[in-house]
Amino acid sequence: MWRAIKSDISAVFDNDPAARSWFEVVFTYSGLHAIWAHRIGHWFYKKGMFTIARIVSQVSRFMTGIEIHPGATIGKRLFIDHGMGIVIGETCEIGDDVILYQGVTLGGTGKEKGKRHPTIGNSVVVGSGAKILGSFLVGENSRIGSNAVVIREVPPNSTVVTMPAKVVKRDGVRVNRLDHGDLPDPIVDIFQDMQKQIDELKAQLEALRTKNGEQREHDTQSV
Template sequence: MWQTIKSDISAVFDNDPAARSWFEVAFTYSGLHAIWAHRIGHWFYKRNMFTVARIVSQWSRFMTGIEIHPGATIGKRLFIDHGMGVVIGETCEIGDDVILYQGVTLGGTGKEKGKRHPTIGNNVVVGSGAKILGSFLVGENSRIGSNAVVIREVPSNSTVVTMPAKLVKRDGIRVNRLDHGNLPDPIVDIFQEMQQQINELRRQLEQERVKNGGAREHDAQNV
């Protein structure tokens, strides 16, 4: 147990440059408190003490603003930064060394039974406000951009952004895993492509104008 607590605190220092001391982290980080409460609730859940598990979960939600269903499976060194509004569903599975920012939802898409929440691989970073909805895998080392809505499987070593989420990088050059604001924007790329096409059409129209103007001048001289 103490090794797990030490590992959870170390994850904060590894991922948050604002962390100053073990005392501060242990007593003031709501994401850490939510993870510890979940470990307690999950212990009861695995022993079919569902009501007690949900009471622990709801108390944690009230205290931290983070809702983790006691049935969710969480790996080692999960880091929830700030965390307000984070929701993790019952059948969600989270691997090791995952980072979740505030407002993230790992949820389902309806009233289906069985596995209905996503599986998050190791070393995944999920940006602020992102929604990952459904029972599928987000591959390891992937990055989900802020406010992305992901509704289908994400391959490993990939980057997805926008709504609905679009795959914009796979097996590319890896950037700083905490630099979740430095993501390519496919919408901007589309506008840039449209601007290039508009510029090309203007160039062609200008050539036609010059050509037609020269033809009229030639006709006037012949008259």
């Protein structure tokens, strides 16, 4: 248990440059408090004491603003930055070294039974406000952009942005996993491509007009 607590605290220092001391982290980081409360609730949940587990979850939600269902499975070194508004569903599975920013929802899409929430692979970063909805896998080392809405499986080592979410690449090179504000925008890329085509068509039309004007002038002089 103490090894797990130490690992959780170390994850904060690894991922948050604002962390200054162990005392500050232990007593002021709500994401850390939510993870520790979840471990307690999850223990009761696995023992079949579902009501007590939900009470622990609700108390944690009231204190931290982070709602983690006690049935969710969370791996090692999860880091929740700020965390206000995060919701993690009952059948959600989160791997090791995952980073979640505020406003993230790992939820379902309906009233289906069984596995209905996403599985988040190792070393995934989910940007603020992102929604991952449904029972599918987000591959390891992937990055989900802020406010993306993901409703289908994400391959490993992918960068996903926009709504509905699209997998995008930047010259085939992954960017810094913490640099979640520096993501390509496929919508902007589409508009830029359209503008380029419009400019090319304008140039061709202008060239055609010039050619036709010169031809008419030549015909007039010939007459």
